Amino acid sequence: MSIFSSIMGKIFGHHDTAGTAGATQPGSATPPSSGAAGAPAAPATPAPAQSAQPQQPVDVEAVLTQMQSSHSEQLNWRTSIVDLMKLLGLDSSLAARKELAAELHYSGSTEDSAAMNMWLHKQVMQKLAENGGKVPDDLK
Numbered sequence: 001m002s003i004f005s006s007i008m009g010k011i012f013g014h015h016d017t018a019g020t021a022g023a024t025q026p027g028s029a030t031p032p033s034s035g036a037a038g039a040p041a042a043p044a045t046p047a048p049a050q051s052a053q054p055q056q057p058v059d060v061e062a063v064l065t066q067m068q069s070s071h072s073e074q075l076n077w078r079t080s081i082v083d084l085m086k087l088l089g090l091d092s093s094l095a096a097r098k099e100l101a102a103e104l105h106y107s108g109s110t111e112d113s114a115a116m117n118m119w120l121h122k123q124v125m126q127k128l129a130e131n132g133g134k135v136p137d138d139l140k
Helices: 005-011 031-035 060-069 081-087 094-102 113-130
Strands: none
Touching: 005 060, 005 094, 005 113, 060 081, 060 113, 081 094, 081 113, 094 113
Protein backbone atom coordinates (compact mmCIF):
# COMPACT_ATOMS: atom_id res chain seq x y z
CA MET A 1 0.00 0.00 0.00
CA SER A 2 1.34 3.41 -0.93
CA ILE A 3 1.97 6.09 1.67
CA PHE A 4 -0.59 8.41 0.09
CA SER A 5 -3.16 5.58 0.11
CA SER A 6 -2.44 5.15 3.82
CA ILE A 7 -2.99 8.88 4.38
CA MET A 8 -6.29 8.73 2.50
CA GLY A 9 -7.36 5.63 4.38
CA LYS A 10 -6.65 7.21 7.75
CA ILE A 11 -8.57 10.39 6.90
CA PHE A 12 -11.42 9.02 4.81
CA GLY A 13 -11.83 5.97 7.04
CA HIS A 14 -11.96 8.19 10.12
CA HIS A 15 -14.68 10.56 8.92
CA ASP A 16 -17.55 8.61 10.53
CA THR A 17 -16.14 9.14 13.99
CA ALA A 18 -15.86 12.87 13.28
CA GLY A 19 -19.61 12.91 12.65
CA THR A 20 -19.34 14.25 9.10
CA ALA A 21 -20.88 11.36 7.19
CA GLY A 22 -22.42 8.93 9.65
CA ALA A 23 -25.76 9.05 7.85
CA THR A 24 -24.30 8.10 4.48
CA GLN A 25 -23.10 4.68 5.56
CA PRO A 26 -25.78 2.94 7.63
CA GLY A 27 -23.56 -0.08 8.31
CA SER A 28 -21.16 2.10 10.25
CA ALA A 29 -23.72 3.23 12.82
CA THR A 30 -23.41 0.10 14.95
CA PRO A 31 -19.61 -0.26 15.43
CA PRO A 32 -18.95 3.15 17.08
CA SER A 33 -21.38 2.35 19.89
CA SER A 34 -19.43 -0.77 20.76
CA GLY A 35 -15.90 0.37 19.86
CA ALA A 36 -13.39 2.37 21.87
CA ALA A 37 -11.89 5.36 20.06
CA GLY A 38 -13.54 4.33 16.78
CA ALA A 39 -10.52 2.34 15.55
CA PRO A 40 -12.26 -1.07 15.41
CA ALA A 41 -14.84 0.28 12.95
CA ALA A 42 -12.44 0.29 9.98
CA PRO A 43 -11.73 -3.47 9.81
CA ALA A 44 -15.40 -4.36 10.39
CA THR A 45 -16.66 -2.00 7.70
CA PRO A 46 -17.50 -3.52 4.31
CA ALA A 47 -15.36 -2.78 1.24
CA PRO A 48 -17.19 0.41 0.09
CA ALA A 49 -15.89 2.39 3.09
CA GLN A 50 -12.35 1.37 2.17
CA SER A 51 -12.57 2.53 -1.45
CA ALA A 52 -10.19 5.28 -2.49
CA GLN A 53 -12.99 7.80 -3.07
CA PRO A 54 -15.79 8.37 -0.56
CA GLN A 55 -19.38 8.88 -1.74
CA GLN A 56 -19.80 12.17 0.16
CA PRO A 57 -17.00 14.75 0.44
CA VAL A 58 -15.05 14.23 3.64
CA ASP A 59 -14.29 17.39 5.60
CA VAL A 60 -10.53 16.87 5.91
CA GLU A 61 -10.05 19.82 8.26
CA ALA A 62 -12.80 18.60 10.63
CA VAL A 63 -11.40 15.06 10.68
CA LEU A 64 -7.85 16.22 11.40
CA THR A 65 -9.01 18.74 14.01
CA GLN A 66 -10.98 16.00 15.76
CA MET A 67 -7.98 13.66 15.62
CA GLN A 68 -5.76 16.42 17.06
CA SER A 69 -8.18 17.00 19.94
CA SER A 70 -7.70 13.42 21.10
CA HIS A 71 -3.94 13.32 20.44
CA SER A 72 -1.58 13.75 23.39
CA GLU A 73 1.04 15.73 21.45
CA GLN A 74 0.25 19.16 20.01
CA LEU A 75 1.05 18.88 16.30
CA ASN A 76 1.10 21.54 13.59
CA TRP A 77 -0.56 19.38 10.92
CA ARG A 78 -1.83 22.47 9.05
CA THR A 79 1.65 23.32 7.73
CA SER A 80 3.93 20.38 8.57
CA ILE A 81 3.93 17.12 6.61
CA VAL A 82 5.90 15.54 9.46
CA ASP A 83 3.23 16.50 12.01
CA LEU A 84 0.44 15.47 9.65
CA MET A 85 1.97 12.02 9.26
CA LYS A 86 2.53 11.74 13.02
CA LEU A 87 -1.10 12.69 13.67
CA LEU A 88 -2.20 9.92 11.31
CA GLY A 89 0.07 7.39 13.03
CA LEU A 90 2.31 7.00 9.97
CA ASP A 91 6.08 6.85 9.68
CA SER A 92 7.26 10.46 9.28
CA SER A 93 10.95 9.67 8.85
CA LEU A 94 12.96 11.32 6.09
CA ALA A 95 13.03 8.01 4.23
CA ALA A 96 9.22 7.76 4.35
CA ARG A 97 8.87 11.36 3.17
CA LYS A 98 11.29 10.72 0.31
CA GLU A 99 9.18 7.69 -0.65
CA LEU A 100 6.04 9.84 -0.56
CA ALA A 101 7.83 12.47 -2.68
CA ALA A 102 8.69 9.83 -5.29
CA GLU A 103 5.13 8.53 -5.22
CA LEU A 104 3.75 12.05 -5.84
CA HIS A 105 6.38 12.75 -8.54
CA TYR A 106 8.41 15.41 -6.74
CA SER A 107 10.90 16.83 -9.23
CA GLY A 108 13.03 18.84 -6.81
CA SER A 109 16.00 17.67 -4.79
CA THR A 110 15.11 15.37 -1.91
CA GLU A 111 18.30 16.58 -0.23
CA ASP A 112 16.57 19.93 0.40
CA SER A 113 14.16 18.47 2.93
CA ALA A 114 12.61 21.82 3.88
CA ALA A 115 11.52 22.56 0.30
CA MET A 116 10.43 18.95 -0.20
CA ASN A 117 8.37 19.01 3.03
CA MET A 118 6.53 22.19 2.04
CA TRP A 119 5.81 20.75 -1.40
CA LEU A 120 4.65 17.44 0.09
CA HIS A 121 2.19 19.09 2.47
CA LYS A 122 0.68 21.15 -0.34
CA GLN A 123 0.51 18.15 -2.69
CA VAL A 124 -1.08 15.89 -0.09
CA MET A 125 -3.80 18.47 0.59
CA GLN A 126 -4.40 18.98 -3.15
CA LYS A 127 -4.55 15.22 -3.76
CA LEU A 128 -6.97 14.78 -0.86
CA ALA A 129 -9.21 17.41 -2.48
CA GLU A 130 -8.94 15.68 -5.86
CA ASN A 131 -9.97 12.38 -4.30
CA GLY A 132 -13.14 13.49 -2.52
CA GLY A 133 -11.83 15.50 0.40
CA LYS A 134 -13.21 18.91 1.29
CA VAL A 135 -10.04 20.92 1.92
CA PRO A 136 -10.14 24.65 2.71
CA ASP A 137 -8.21 26.88 0.30
CA ASP A 138 -5.75 27.93 3.02
CA LEU A 139 -4.61 24.30 3.36
CA LYS A 140 -4.09 23.71 -0.38
